[in-house]
Amino acid sequence: MNAVTTTIAPAPVSAAPAQQYRTVLAAAVTVVLWASAFVGIRMIGSTYSPGALAFGRIAVGALVLGVIAWRYGRLTLPTGRARWLVVAYGAVWFAAYTAVLNLAEHHLDAGTAALLVNVAPILVAVFAGVFFAEGFPRPLVVGIGIAFSGVVLIAAGGSGGGSVNETIGIWLGLLTALLYASGVLMQKIVLRSVDAVTATFFGCAAGALVLVPFAPQFVEQSLTASGGAMAGVVYLGVFPTAIAFSTWAYALARTDAGRMTATTLTVPAIAILLSWAFLGELPTVVGMIGGSLCLLGVAISRRRPR
16 A cells, blocks of 8 residues: 555646646747747738738648648538638637738737737626626726726827827727627637647638638739748748647637737836837837726726625
């Protein structure tokens, strides 16, 4: 008995920290790569139209994910409700979110766009309160109010001085947050019965199919694009899409949706630093204060009431 006890007992103790470490590492990879996407989009946004860039990025991502899925023998299409949810979040998250974000960054700098998109965790909590009967605890209500005041500040103090062009960008940024939140909730349901590689590949493939109407534009614009712009499309497809969405799905399957979306609060800070380093762009002081209020509101909304 003593021999058996000393051999078996340590296993659960060491296994849990190892899995937790992998989950944290996967989340960290995701936020860094997603932050870089905001800068990458700005760098090549003048070469490709929003729809064409979305198609190129998601098509490259689907090809890479297809190779990964084939390598691990996970090319079986999900069945039942999971199949339709995969198609739905593929259209909403991979296709619509990507295209709308590209369009938003025609009106906003990368840092401001990242700040607006990361209102999504509050939207996830609101959706959970409405559709999953989780209610509206006081921290969530307070957080919504603070985040809303932050959005108002961004709108009033952006680099465009509240111009029509910038206002359009702000609304598009908030729409991307809505699409992002919807995609997270649908994917979380799928991950209850489908592994991360399969869920990510088929979602990306569905998104690529939705974006096929933009394929002729992508081909036409690629013929006159520089080598750097084409490399940028490949980067966006491989790293912030194929790799980052895979690591995101891996981590999301091992924790709750609210906690995972809260980890993306670091994305705007990283995006602002990268934007400053590579593009020389920074949000205005008022815009950064507004963005900080948005993130503070999200953080408060995630607090557990006693």
